[in-house]
Amino acid sequence: MKATCWMGKEKIEVREVPDPRILNSRDAIVRVTSTAICGSDLHLYNGFVPTMEPEDILGHEFMGEVVEVGGGVQNLRVGDRVVVPFPIACGACAACQAEAYSLCENSNPNAWLAEKLWGHAVCGVYGYSHMMGGFAGGQAQYARVPFADVGPLKVDADLPDEKVLFLSDILPTGYMGAEMCNLQGGDVVAVWGAGPVGQFAMASAFLLGAERVIAIDRFPYRLAMAAEKTGAETINYEEVDSVLDTLNEMTGGRGPDACIDAVGLEAHAPGLQYAYDRTKQAMGLESDRPIALREAIMACRNGGTVSVIGVYGGFIDKFPMGSLMNRSLTVRTGQCHVQRYMRPLLNRIRQGEIDPSFVITHRLSLADAPRAYRMFRDKEDNCEKVVLSPH
Amino acid sequence: MITGMGTEARQGGAGTDRQGDAGGGGTRAGSTGRSARGRPANRPNGSRPDGEGFATALGWFSIGLGLSEVVAPRRVARLIGIEDDPRERAILRALGVREIMSGIAILSQPRARWVWSRVAGDAMDLALLGTALASDRTERPRTSVATAAVLGVTALDVLCSQRLTRAEHRIQVQRSVTINRTPEEVYQFWRNLENLPRFTSHLEAVRVIDDRRSHWQARAPVGTTIEWDAEIVEDRPNELIAWRAVEGADVPNSGSVRFAPAPGRRGTEVHVAIDYNPPGGQVGAAVAKLFREEPTQQLGDDLRALKQVLETGEVLVSDATVRRGLHPARPDPAPGTT
Ligand SMILES: NC(=O)c1ccc[n+]([C@@H]2O[C@H](COP(=O)([O-])OP(=O)(O)OC[C@H]3O[C@@H](n4cnc5c(N)ncnc54)[C@H](O)[C@@H]3O)[C@@H](O)[C@H]2O)c1
Ligand SMILES: [Zn+2]
Ligand SMILES: [Zn+2]
Numbered sequence: 250m251k252a253t254c255w256m257g258k259e260k261i262e263v264r265e266v267p268d269p270r271i272l273n274s275r276d277a278i279v280r281v282t283s284t285a286i287c288g289s290d291l292h293l294y295n296g297f298v299p300t301m302e303p304e305d306i307l308g309h310e311f312m313g314e315v316v317e318v319g320g321g322v323q324n325l326r327v328g329d330r331v332v333v334p335f336p337i338a339c340g341a342c343a344a345c346q347a348e349a350y351s352l353c354e355n356s357n358p359n360a361w362l363a364e365k366l367w368g369h370a371v372c373g374v375y376g377y378s379h380m381m382g383g384f385a386g387g388q389a390q391y392a393r394v395p396f397a398d399v400g401p402l403k404v405d406a407d408l409p410d411e412k413v414l415f416l417s418d419i420l421p422t423g424y425m426g427a428e429m430c431n432l433q434g435g436d437v438v439a440v441w442g443a444g445p446v447g448q449f450a451m452a453s454a455f456l457l458g459a460e461r462v463i464a465i466d467r468f469p470y471r472l473a474m475a476a477e478k479t480g481a482e483t484i485n486y487e488e489v490d491s492v493l494d495t496l497n498e499m500t501g502g503r504g505p506d507a508c509i510d511a512v513g514l515e516a517h518a519p520g521l522q523y524a525y526d527r528t529k530q531a532m533g534l535e536s537d538r539p540i541a542l543r544e545a546i547m548a549c550r551n552g553g554t555v556s557v558i559g560v561y562g563g564f565i566d567k568f569p570m571g572s573l574m575n576r577s578l579t580v581r582t583g584q585c586h587v588q589r590y591m592r593p594l595l596n597r598i599r600q601g602e603i604d605p606s607f608v609i610t611h612r613l614s615l616a617d618a619p620r621a622y623r624m625f626r627d628k629e630d631n632c633e634k635v636v637l638s639p640h
Numbered sequence: 641m642i643t644g645m646g647t648e649a650r651q652g653g654a655g656t657d658r659q660g661d662a663g664g665g666g667t668r669a670g671s672t673g674r675s676a677r678g679r680p681a682n683r684p685n686g687s688r689p690d691g692e693g694f695a696t697a698l699g700w701f702s703i704g705l706g707l708s709e710v711v712a713p714r715r716v717a718r719l720i721g722i723e724d725d726p727r728e729r730a731i732l733r734a735l736g737v738r739e740i741m742s743g744i745a746i747l748s749q750p751r752a753r754w755v756w757s758r759v760a761g762d763a764m765d766l767a768l769l770g771t772a773l774a775s776d777r778t779e780r781p782r783t784s785v786a787t788a789a790v791l792g793v794t795a796l797d798v799l800c801s802q803r804l805t806r807a808e809h810r811i812q813v814q815r816s817v818t819i820n821r822t823p824e825e826v827y828q829f830w831r832n833l834e835n836l837p838r839f840t841s842h843l844e845a846v847r848v849i850d851d852r853r854s855h856w857q858a859r860a861p862v863g864t865t866i867e868w869d870a871e872i873v874e875d876r877p878n879e880l881i882a883w884r885a886v887e888g889a890d891v892p893n894s895g896s897v898r899f900a901p902a903p904g905r906r907g908t909e910v911h912v913a914i915d916y917n918p919p920g921g922q923v924g925a926a927v928a929k930l931f932r933e934e935p936t937q938q939l940g941d942d943l944r945a946l947k948q949v950l951e952t953g954e955v956l957v958s959d960a961t962v963r964r965g966l967h968p969a970r971p972d973p974a975p976g977t978t
Contacts (some may be wrong), residue, residue, distance in 0.1 A: 252970065267970070267971045267972060267974065268974075269971040270971060270972075270974060272957050272962055273955075274953070274954060274955075275952070302968045303968065304971065305970065306959075306969060306970045321953065339948075339952045339956075341820065342951050342952075343820050344822055352950075355944075355947065355951055355956060358957055358960075358961040359961065361937050361940060361941060373956075376969070379960050379969065382958045382961075383958040383959060383960025383961055384958045384960075385958075393959070393971070457760065490723075
């Protein structure tokens with residue numbers, strides 16, 4: 250089959266590789282009909298995630314048709330159409346039973362590697378480094394899905410791929426980002442990053458009762474999408490002197506009730522702070538650039554909530570702990586517990602409350618993956634989200 | 641140096657090979673003599689002073705970075721992809737001075753010598769890797785992966801303690817895991833010793849001879865096996881099993897497993913302690929090799945596998961771990977094809 254392979258930093262190739270096979274009894278093999286490139290994939294592309302190997306297959310957002318099931322899978326049949334959640338989860342451990350699927354204790358065969366970096370390991374993820382399990386990803390014609398009796402969500406044929414594909418990751422992720430804000434009614438929510446994850450966080454904040462949502466980014470086309478499609482107000486951080494002052498101005502000096510970081514470890518900023526973090530990162534002194542996170546903490550109102558869904562990998566510097574502690578802030582974080590949100594969000598899609606396909610700007614074939622990664626990374630051609638067709 | 645590091649970091653980064661025979665260690669010209677898992681080849685006895693180690697690493701990093709910023713701001717600027725103009729250069733110089741000062745402050749406290757050499761090695765690797773990233777001739781992906789891996793190794797070498805007591809040849813390890821099953825269930829499973837190979841990486845087979853005695857067969861490197869008879873010396877149903885190899889075994893060893901209900905209906909805490917005493921000679925060498933890498937980690941992996949078998953029915957494999965040795969996360973060819 251053809252698959253998108255990581256061949257090194259900024260090197261993506263679509264290569265011919267062996268077809269996947271059933272390796273465990275609860276596996277299924279899925280013929281991928283649609284797959285997407287995620288902001289998280291850019292962290293791999295740009296070389297910020299350790300324990301990648303050349304020829305690793307990428308991709309954790311995919312859906313398709315079941316073509317084979319292992320003996321232990323009772324609830325799926327060949328021919329079923331499924332969306333696959335990115336966290337691989339067993340359904341039986343204490344974490345899964347608490348619906349904290351991305352903390353599954355049984356799905357990461359390289360848990361020892363993750364333990365070294367983080368103290369304790371988390372779930373396995375498709376196409377996301379050896380530390381996250383060493384599973385082949387779904388930007389391919391076929392994919393092996395472990396614990397297929399737990400993760401994949403069956404969807405009816407009347408809903409097109411484009412409407413349900415993002416149940417695999419970014420729609421639940423944005424939703425969880427908003428849910429973690431614990432909105433009480435009348436809240437103002439600020440969202441750093443108007444990428445696809447940020448867009449869904451904004452839309453979800455409104456679904457969960459936010460009064461106002463403020464989007465912060467530097468790309469006019471992304472801010473325009475946020476305004477048009479989700480109803481957010483916008484701040485272009487390159488056009489204001491200070492995001493903090495602007496937010497204070499917009500909220501009567503209080504600051505937003507909740508701040509969502511949908512940017513993650515590769516944040517950008519004009520000026521000295523960027524040079525500082527970029528230097529430290531390049532020299533291996535800190536692994537992540539927490540520019541948006543710092544700002545989100547400083548901006549949040551006293552007693553408010555900072556919800557971190559942007560991905561961080563390792564260690565950061567100049568973390569405003571004093572602001573966090575003295576002002577009684579709450580921080581909530583996590584890789585999304587996708588399985589927890591798929592069904593309720595599928596219902597919302599069915600009922601027309603949200604149509605996630607609005608973020609798609611590019612529909613390409615799998616063979617275009619190398620170009621698509623570059624375009625999405627460099628935000629060229631007003632690229633917001635790329636969906637690839639493997640067949 | 642750079643090439644050596646690259647390869648080494650690759651092994652350290654994703655060594656899924658439990659028995660540690662992938663590449664056979666990493667002492668290469670100019671490298672810091674790390675073994676395949678990125679561990680120091682000769683670990684001093686006793687536990688390491690973690691806070692101190694971290695501080696030292698930071699000190700060296702700071703000095704290394706500071707020096708390059710002060711001496712070669714242009715190069716650093718280019719390296720990190722920022723504009724190379726006089727203003728940015730001045731910023732980098734200022735950052736550099738600050739880094740050096742903080743580095744010296746961190747280092748100017750007395751601490752054990754081995755910490756110095758260990759971490760200094762990493763810091764130097766990193767500094768060189770940083771330089772390599774700026775050079776056009778270097779294979780960038782490889783060096784950046786290496787940098788990431790060294791960063792991980794360094795940070796973790798100093799942050800995570802692996803308390804490993806090793807009196808000459810003797811190896812003592814202990815690990816625990818919490819399993820979402822009752823003590824009865826876990827005890828029952830373990831008490832049938834023939835189940836052990838289902839979750840341990842080095843046991844090939846265990847045959848129960850009678851209520852007390854059993855015959856164990858373990859995989860050793862290069863296709864050899866080691867065998868011994870063991871006897872159960874204590875058996876308290878649902879609480880504890882202790883065993884030891886009978887007198888005259890090639891590899892004197894003993895172990896115990898304790899089952900305790902975890903608080904708040906969190907299942908069962910399984911505490912395992914194992915004690916090996918490999919003799920000298922060929923067998924001893926083989927056994928030493930078997931456990932050379934990370935006996936604690938190996939036991940940890942085994943217990944995780946036990947948890948998987950009891951909670952999910954089998955041990956999950958990924959494309960990268962389905963067979964031993966480092967290989968990419970992509971499907972293997974079906975057997976019989978190429
Ligand atoms: N928690 C999870 O489970 C989960 C799931 C999916 C993605 N993510 C993470 O979410 C993040 C965003 O993903 P995406 O697909 O939207 O990526 P993306 O690259 O499309 O979007 C990131 C956006 O952040 C903006 N940005 C950069 N620096 C900024 C700053 N200082 N202030 C404000 N905005 C800034 C960029 O301009 C860009 O528009 C990534 O880190 C990704 O890894 C997390
Ligand atoms: Zn994703
Ligand atoms: Zn689980």
